[in-house]
Amino acid sequence: MEAFIETEKLTKCYGPVKAVQDLNMQVRKGEIFGFLGPNGAGKTTTIRIMTTLTKPSSGCVRINGFDVVKEADKVKKVIGVVQQHLSLDRDLTVRENLEFRARIHHLSAAERKKRISELLEYVELADCADRMIHTLSGGMQKRAAIACSLLHQPQVLFLDEPTVGLDAQGRRRLWDLVRRLNMDGTTIFLTTHYIEEAEALCHRVGIIHHGRLIALDTPLALREKLGLVAVEANLNNKETHYKYFPDRASATRYVQSLPATAGTVIIRDSNLEDVFVELTGEKVGGA
Amino acid sequence: MLRFLNDVYSVFWVDLRNLRHHWRSTLATSLVQPLLYLMAFGYGLGGGISLEGVSYLAFVIPGIVSLTAFSTSFNGAASKLQVDRFFYKSFDELLMSPVSIYSIIIGKALIGVLRGFISSSAILLVGVALSPKLIISLWLVLVLLASCFVFALFGVLVALVINSHQGMSTFSNVVLLPMTFLSGTFFSLNQIPDVAKALLYALPLTHSSSTLRALALNAPFPWLSFFILIGFAAAFFTGCVLALKRASV
Ligand SMILES: Nc1ncnc2c1ncn2[C@@H]1O[C@H](COP(=O)(O)OP(=O)(O)OP(=O)(O)O)[C@@H](O)[C@H]1O
Ligand SMILES: [Mg+2]
Numbered sequence: 001m002e003a004f005i006e007t008e009k010l011t012k013c014y015g016p017v018k019a020v021q022d023l024n025m026q027v028r029k030g031e032i033f034g035f036l037g038p039n040g041a042g043k044t045t046t047i048r049i050m051t052t053l054t055k056p057s058s059g060c061v062r063i064n065g066f067d068v069v070k071e072a073d074k075v076k077k078v079i080g081v082v083q084q085h086l087s088l089d090r091d092l093t094v095r096e097n098l099e100f101r102a103r104i105h106h107l108s109a110a111e112r113k114k115r116i117s118e119l120l121e122y123v124e125l126a127d128c129a130d131r132m133i134h135t136l137s138g139g140m141q142k143r144a145a146i147a148c149s150l151l152h153q154p155q156v157l158f159l160d161e162p163t164v165g166l167d168a169q170g171r172r173r174l175w176d177l178v179r180r181l182n183m184d185g186t187t188i189f190l191t192t193h194y195i196e197e198a199e200a201l202c203h204r205v206g207i208i209h210h211g212r213l214i215a216l217d218t219p220l221a222l223r224e225k226l227g228l229v230a231v232e233a234n235l236n237n238k239e240t241h242y243k244y245f246p247d248r249a250s251a252t253r254y255v256q257s258l259p260a261t262a263g264t265v266i267i268r269d270s271n272l273e274d275v276f277v278e279l280t281g282e283k284v285g286g287a
Numbered sequence: 288m289l290r291f292l293n294d295v296y297s298v299f300w301v302d303l304r305n306l307r308h309h310w311r312s313t314l315a316t317s318l319v320q321p322l323l324y325l326m327a328f329g330y331g332l333g334g335g336i337s338l339e340g341v342s343y344l345a346f347v348i349p350g351i352v353s354l355t356a357f358s359t360s361f362n363g364a365a366s367k368l369q370v371d372r373f374f375y376k377s378f379d380e381l382l383m384s385p386v387s388i389y390s391i392i393i394g395k396a397l398i399g400v401l402r403g404f405i406s407s408s409a410i411l412l413v414g415v416a417l418s419p420k421l422i423i424s425l426w427l428v429l430v431l432l433a434s435c436f437v438f439a440l441f442g443v444l445v446a447l448v449i450n451s452h453q454g455m456s457t458f459s460n461v462v463l464l465p466m467t468f469l470s471g472t473f474f475s476l477n478q479i480p481d482v483a484k485a486l487l488y489a490l491p492l493t494h495s496s497s498t499l500r501a502l503a504l505n506a507p508f509p510w511l512s513f514f515i516l517i518g519f520a521a522a523f524f525t526g527c528v529l530a531l532k533r534a535s536v
Contacts, residue, residue: 076383076385077385081383083379087376087379089301089371092305096301100304101380104385
């Protein structure tokens, strides 16, 4: 499959802080790509560079073959972004926000009318179109922001931590929306620090830690490298030890070999959190 | 050109919408201060005094009009832009749109121009009612509009350059407040020493108030001040362009 977004030795420094270091990766056309990492890993910085808002210190990014610095105008046409801090005017209604974004993307009056009512339906906000943003729930605000970012029919949509602060139901609903968008042909680049989100939603996941990409593959392949089955053993009631095995049979053999004095032992499927911890020695949520 | 104007309007449109939701409080906020000045300086202090051959009231009203134009235009443009940049963060959306930075700058200034012009016209009307010596002419209105534009561009520039709310309030206390009082708004610049005068002539408000005063009192038109005012507009606009072109962080 062709690469839609491509970074080459992408680096961004803020003074002594290296927010992003030597990032080399490719996002394919049509996939849902997840960028997984703890707070401060460099996710937002990467998105801001990809969306032309921040200039890289060195290296480059190409989207649809266009350089984000030198050919920003062409890049802007194909990207849509929902920022971590929703960039909506909170003292205006949903419809007014949509109208504004449609205007600055040069939609004609007729197109504006049509797209806005279509999108309000699409994100299931038609009933709330004339409510002020600040009176909406978090989930509704996110959906409003998504609608705003789709007006000019971008080929790739960037979502920076789209489900932070949403309840379980709101999160599911947003996942469905993202999947629907992807089915309709939009490439999705999303960041998250929720393991379940990356596992449930993303075709491929890149793990970023201290500004460096430390792994990139499908969730299944990442787990396979580690072992699909995990054993948690609390051997002397002190520290839990983790071991990984390719299948249940070998995991069971290991458990049987443990001394009888062993405390709690759990056999379960491994997950991306295990992958993350093994790669970094830290928890995703931060210690 | 058509695209440019259309974009300017799109940028202005969202601020207009915002104003529509809050116009009462906005208008009240920008009228209270100048009305107080009018009462305190015009009536309280200036009762019997006359200055440059006219009553102090007639002298000070054009000063207060330009001061109102200054503070309301500046704050109108600057505060909305700061909110867009740091609170709503919707300014990023403009930067990611195909709208040119020139349209963004002018569009963002217009809300200041509108607010400044409404408030200062209101004060001007009150002033004319109080002091019949003052004359309103088309020229006066145009120069007032031009002043609002200069000050709104100044507001846009400052809001683009200063990156925090804290910095903004420091700036308004340390730079703006002295400027509003000293720029020949309340007293004649003929009275002060030359060094201070040179300093005050480097401020845009000085030129706005002297131009407006000359027009309102039917004195010879200070062309130099007028051109300096236009020069300030060009300088502020260029500053905005540089600020937006500078690598964003
Ligand atoms: N404008 C800035 N100025 C200085 N440092 C910055 C700036 N933006 C980000 N950083 C630093 O760069 C690093 C990466 O930040 P970034 O916001 O990209 O992380 P993130 O992965 O998005 O984290 P989070 O999950 O908290 O959103 C952090 O150490 C942060 O402090
Ligand atoms: Mg972030």
